[in-house]
Amino acid sequence: GAGVSQSPSNKVTEKGKDVELRCDPISGHTALYWYRQRLGQGLEFLIYFQGNSAPDKSGLPSDRFSAERTGESVSTLTIQRTQQEDSAVYLCASSFNYGEQFFGPGTRLTVL
Amino acid sequence: AQSVSQHNHHVILSEAASLELGCNYSYGGTVNLFWYVQYPGQHLQLLLKYFSGDPLVKGIKGFEAEFIKSKFSFNLRKPSVQWSDTAEYFCAVNAPQNYGQNFVFGPGTRLSVLP
Numbered sequence: 001g002a003g004v005s006q007s008p009s010n011k012v013t014e015k016g017k018d019v020e021l022r023c024d025p026i027s028g029h030t031a032l033y034w035y036r037q038r039l040g041q042g043l044e045f046l047i048y049f050q051g052n053s054a055p056d057k058s059g060l061p062s063d064r065f066s067a068e069r070t071g072e073s074v075s076t077l078t079i080q081r082t083q084q085e086d087s088a089v090y091l092c093a094s095s096f097n098y099g100e101q102f103f104g105p106g107t108r109l110t111v112l
Numbered sequence: 113a114q115s116v117s118q119h120n121h122h123v124i125l126s127e128a129a130s131l132e133l134g135c136n137y138s139y140g141g142t143v144n145l146f147w148y149v150q151y152p153g154q155h156l157q158l159l160l161k162y163f164s165g166d167p168l169v170k171g172i173k174g175f176e177a178e179f180i181k182s183k184f185s186f187n188l189r190k191p192s193v194q195w196s197d198t199a200e201y202f203c204a205v206n207a208p209q210n211y212g213q214n215f216v217f218g219p220g221t222r223l224s225v226l227p
Contacts (some may be wrong), residue, residue: 003155033215042202042219056214091156100146101215103156 002026004104006092012110013082021077021107025094032075033101034067035091043091049075082111114139116205116218124224125193133188133221135203145186146204147177148217156202162186173197195227 005024013019025032034046045059049069060066064082069075079086089108093101119134137143147159160171167179177188186203203218 035217043204043217045214045216048214059214093156100158100161102158103148105155 004092004094004102006090006104006107008107009105010108010110012112014112015084016081018078018080019082019109021079021090021109023075023077023092023094023104025073025075025092026102028072029094029096029102030072031095031101032069033093033095034075034077035093036061036088037091037106038088046077046090079109082109084111087111114205114207114214114216116203116216118201118203118218118221120221121219122222122224124226126226127195128192129225131188131190131193131197131223133201133203133223135186135188135218136184137186137203137205137216138184139205139207140184141207144206144208145177145179146206146215147171147175147186147188148202148204149199150202150220151199159188159201193223193225195225197223198225199223 007022031050033048035043037043047054047057047067052069052071064080067077087110089106091106092104095101115138117136145162148156149159150156159175160169162169162179170176175190177186179186200220200222202220204215206215
C-alpha cells in the first residue's frame with residue numbers, strides 16, 4: 001500500500017481482556033516502531049524491529065505488553081489483561097533502514 | 113538517558129506572525145534531529161530533519177530549523193504563519209551510536225493560528 005496502515009482504528013475493550021493491534025508497514029521498510037500516545041501527551045517509545053528482530057524492548061511498560069513481526073512485514077502488538085491506564089492511541093511507524101519514519105493513523109484503545 | 117523538552121505547551125498566534133518553537137535535548141553525542149507535525153485528524157508527518165552538514169535545515173511549507181550543538185537545541189521557525197499551520201508539533205531525537213533506533217519525542221507544542 002501507499003502508507004502505513006493500522007487496524008483496528010478504534011478498539012473498546014473491558015478491563016482484563018486481551019487485545020491485539022496490527023500494523024502493516026510500507027513495503028520494503030526494514031524498521032518498524034510502536035509508540036503510545038496518551039491524551040494530551042507526547043509519544044512514548046515502546047519497541048522497534050529491525051527486520052523481525054527487536055533489539056530494544058526497553059520501552060515496553062510491563063510484561064503484559066508483547067510484540068511480534070513477521071519478516072519485514074506485519075507486526076502485532078498484544079496487550080494482555082488490559083488495564084484502564086492502557087487507554088491511549090497506539091501508533092506504528094516504519095522506515096527504510098534508519099531514515100525518516102512514516103506514521104500510520106493509529107489505533108485508539110479504550111479500556112472500560 | 114535521552115530526553116527532549118519543548119518550551120511551550122500551547123502557542124497562539126495571529127496570521128502573518130513569526131513563529132519559533134523551542135526544542136532542547138539532553139544527549140551530548142552525535143544526534144539525528146527531527147520535527148514532526150500532526151494536523152487535526154491526520155497522521156504525524158515529517159517537517160524536516162538534521163543528520164549532518166549545514167545546521168540550518170529547510171523543510172516543507174516554509175519551515176526551517178537551526179541545530180545549535182553548543183546549546184543542545186533544534187528550534188523550529190517560520191517567518192509568517194498561516195491559519196493552516198494550526199497543528200501539534202513534535203521534536204524528536206535519535207542517538208544511533210548509543211541508543212540504536214530508540215527515538216525520543218518531546219511532549220509536543222500545540223500551535224493555534226487565528227485567522
